[in-house]
Amino acid sequence: MSRTVVVVGGGYGGAAVAKALQEEADVVLIDPRDAFVNVAGSLRALTRPDWAGNMFFPFDTLLTRGTVIRDRAVSVDPDGVTLASGRRVAADYLVLATGSSYAYPARLNADSVDEALDDLRQTHKELASAERVLILGAGPVGLELAGEIKDVWPDKHVTIVDPAERLLPDFESEMRDDLHRQLDELGIQVRLGTGLTAPPTTEASRAGTFTATTTGGEEITADIWFRAFGLRVNSDYLTDGRLTTLTPQGQVSVTETLNVHGPDGILGHVYAIGDLTDVAEDKMAAYALRHAEVVAQNITAHLRGEQVAATYRPMPDPMILIPLGSRRGVGQMPTPDGPAVIPAATVSEYKGVDLFTGRFTEQFGPTAA
Template identity: 50%
Template structure:
């Protein structure tokens, strides 16, 4: 009998871990969605409906031996997973890979692909008829969304508001300068260092003209707005000893082997960990490599456990298909041409499709 590995969450890290362990364990991947959602391409899909089919990958083909169970974990303790359906599963090894939630359209919270696609199509239609767009949040999501909007509708007025004094403060000044330069060329207005006195009266993504003012008395008119900040780890289902490892903000305390603190057979990866690094798909993939290697070592009893070391700050920031800038380890700051080649053209759809659902590797 092979040991049972239950992986909760079918995002980047969960899928990569499941695929890596498929040949050595009885793998069960628990995921409520009916298809993998390639969040890297979410903003492109928002402005370009023709791109939308490329960001939904059916789970068929992910595992040759294991199974994908379409359900939601509602109560998880070491060794035991209870699902929303009432089913209870025992696990020799448990991997928490539920990631995080984030305001639409960078992510969505719908389990049905058809409903999700309809929501994105509606967002596109509402954006298409808006003349003035307000984005709250000048982090990578807000900046990328502004670039995507301008690439499709160059005449739209796009304003980004953020209370921080500058964009991308964790990165090199050369990157910040290049991004600001390209945004200025696109006609994106940055209003930094002062928050809004109050949110617009309309809901995020809802069409309707409004007028708002920042604390520094900058007046802004908009027809639609989106919230581009607010990561929330999806860990409310943790119970018992696992709840003890959960920080107040939802992050899970892990060791350098990515085992949940106090646990030897429970691992956590991706956005829900308390690892001090940018929460990116690439980080979740690197986490999965460590988790899979360590579970294999525990199953076979051979070798030492692998430790995870966060890498230096890095970012690939497209501002539409042909614009953007990046900061990569060992390469420094890269401009629009290289950024488009790495990410901008297809938002890495084929790379991740092949990595997770094909036969190749990244």
């Protein structure tokens, strides 16, 4: 019986599916990168270059039995994948897990660990020389970046600007109050309900002094700025419509079993997981990992000739962990009694101390550091 499982994208979801199925099937993992990237570590990798290697887990050690092809999918159809190199990879099962992109440094531009580390070291140098930092976007990424910067350089002036009227509006007000208190303690300036009248005149993530004006008329002078908004789904390779029709947001529409909707019905052997999908929930690694478990169970059942049974349902309440450096932070977790706001020490314990490095070292082997 044919049992080739082709996984497109080796982020949180794809790497976990590939790892889970390597004993059951002939797994082929396709990704242009040379390592799994623990994206949650990227902002600390910027502020502490000596720590940066901890966010990479080479694919060679992560998969012991499968095949890793370092290439980019340019088209997928129900029978397999066409790669940028022109190579064709035939598949009995397909798992699409190409995730999303975001502005650097939250997401790294380079595909190789060495180049990514060079980029981070360069930006670190430019950030180190900047006295005043402007962050555009007060979502989780902007807040976390501000916290990491203050952890290393408590005296830098950090200002965050966001047109939203409230921080993290979908979360409990108790958590928001705690967040404002900690931001005040750290001396992080937050300007809500306002944007800039024009983008800064310098390039994002590059040193260079500029003055920007907010729509409220305030002038902000800074020596570097970072973009912390604008998630984009990585689904360009599906726009030819040979496999599925993307949603208006560029996402892949999936069923409860995480099978992909094809033009003529559900594709029983094709799955999509993680940030790529139209599952109605925040886009998070924690959810991508849960999708991966469901898909690994369903493909295993198929291979064994058993009934496909695992389904995925989003959690009723949102959750989040936002460290502000290694010791502070805010969070909200689901409990049987509803969402619970958690203290800084717990945020630190779950995420802030090592940004999940320990967890991925257990699962994926040693880091590149």
